[in-house]
Amino acid sequence: MIDLRSDTVTQPTQQMREAMLAAPVGDDVYAEDPTVNELEQRVAQLLGHEAGLFGVSGSMCNMLGVRLLVEPGQEVVCDVQAHIARAEMGGHAAAHGLTMRTFPSTRGRLELAEVAKIISPSAGPYLVSTAAVAVENTHNFGGGTIQPFDELGAVAELCREHGIGYHLDGARLWNAHVATGVALEAYGQLFDTVSLCFSKGLGAPVGSVLVSTADSIARARVLRKRLGGGWRQAGVLAAACLYALDHHVHRLADDHAAARIFAEAVAGSVSTAVDPDSVETNVVVIDTGTTPAARVAAGAAERGVQVSALGPFMIRAVTHLDVTADDCEWAGQLVGKLLAA
Numbered sequence: 001m002i003d004l005r006s007d008t009v010t011q012p013t014q015q016m017r018e019a020m021l022a023a024p025v026g027d028d029v030y031a032e033d034p035t036v037n038e039l040e041q042r043v044a045q046l047l048g049h050e051a052g053l054f055g056v057s058g059s060m061c062n063m064l065g066v067r068l069l070v071e072p073g074q075e076v077v078c079d080v081q082a083h084i085a086r087a088e089m090g091g092h093a094a095a096h097g098l099t100m101r102t103f104p105s106t107r108g109r110l111e112l113a114e115v116a117k118i119i120s121p122s123a124g125p126y127l128v129s130t131a132a133v134a135v136e137n138t139h140n141f142g143g144g145t146i147q148p149f150d151e152l153g154a155v156a157e158l159c160r161e162h163g164i165g166y167h168l169d170g171a172r173l174w175n176a177h178v179a180t181g182v183a184l185e186a187y188g189q190l191f192d193t194v195s196l197c198f199s200k201g202l203g204a205p206v207g208s209v210l211v212s213t214a215d216s217i218a219r220a221r222v223l224r225k226r227l228g229g230g231w232r233q234a235g236v237l238a239a240a241c242l243y244a245l246d247h248h249v250h251r252l253a254d255d256h257a258a259a260r261i262f263a264e265a266v267a268g269s270v271s272t273a274v275d276p277d278s279v280e281t282n283v284v285v286i287d288t289g290t291t292p293a294a295r296v297a298a299g300a301a302e303r304g305v306q307v308s309a310l311g312p313f314m315i316r317a318v319t320h321l322d323v324t325a326d327d328c329e330w331a332g333q334l335v336g337k338l339l340a341a
């Protein structure tokens with residue numbers, strides 16, 4: 001089976017498992033796990049922030065990052081396809097009592113004008129006050145879209161002018177960094193809070209890190225425990241993340257190349273399904289035309305290729321550590337043939 005449903009499906013490598021086995025550990029609720037502490041410090045430093053907090057998932061670190069900036073009853077503004085709006089089970093509202101408003105986007109791409117149109121900072125007693133803007137880079141449901149650096153900076157400036165916060169869902173910031181060559185620190189400097197995942201393209205089994213100021217991370221530590229996310233000898237998991245940081249970042253370029261190969265193979269059969277030039281990182285979004293996406297996904301699965309049906313006529317394929325370029329070419333040819341049939 002060639003599994004392209006997500007880059008979360010990878011198995012930890014043997015070397016990663018050995019690093020986990022060898023990790024010195026302690027009780028992280030007492031902040032005494034040396035491996036967790038090392039991971040938090042390294043990621044904070046990479047992003048140019050004061051401190052970091054290791055959390056169980058991207059969703060948890062997004063919830064904490066947004067909550068640091070938005071009080072109950074206030075709103076965070078994001079695009080209509082944002083993971084925080086669509087796929088975090090309403091956790092921001094259910095656990096933290098905040099509301100969300102969304103602006104339209106093409107492929108998830110950030111546009112200053114759309115953000116400027118929708119925000120209502122310090123709105124007094126008539127409207128919900130916008131307390132933060134959240135951006136996703138790369139953009140998952142948009143198709144692995146890289147946010148233009150200038151636009152990220154322009155929105156940072158807008159947030160500063162209005163005194164509102166700025167959160168980055170950087171679950172796949174690594175992919176943006178590798179594809180553009182923009183330093184992680186340059187991205188990090190624009191934002192008040194950034195969450196980054198290790199369980200996507202980097203191939204770790206579990207884990208995300210939130211970075212911010214030391215004071216904010218101290219608050220986030222309390223909020224994390226309130227969510228039941230205080231963990232103990234979590235160094236066994238942090239060791240996998242440290243291993244991924246050292247060995248799996250630069251190879252993301254291979255995933256990007258494989259995604260393009262997949263798209264070219266699909267387009268070789270049905271050119272309207274996907275434009276290979278639109279593939280920026282490791283996510284490929286395919287328009288199934290008039291064929292229901294679920295039927296294409298089921299047909300592919302029967303023949304050994306798994307993809308996700310993400311909309312009635314949209315499928316998504318994501319490349320990762322556990323598939324080769326040849327796998328992706330073969331899978332693309334298969335999906336192309338199914339679409340052409």
Ligand SMILES: Cc1ncc(COP(=O)(O)O)c(C=O)c1O
Nearest residue numbers: 057058059060083136140169171
């Ligand atoms: C852009 C983005 N943000 C956040 C998350 C949430 O990560 P997790 O599944 O670890 O909660 C995902 C998961 O796929 C994602 O794609």
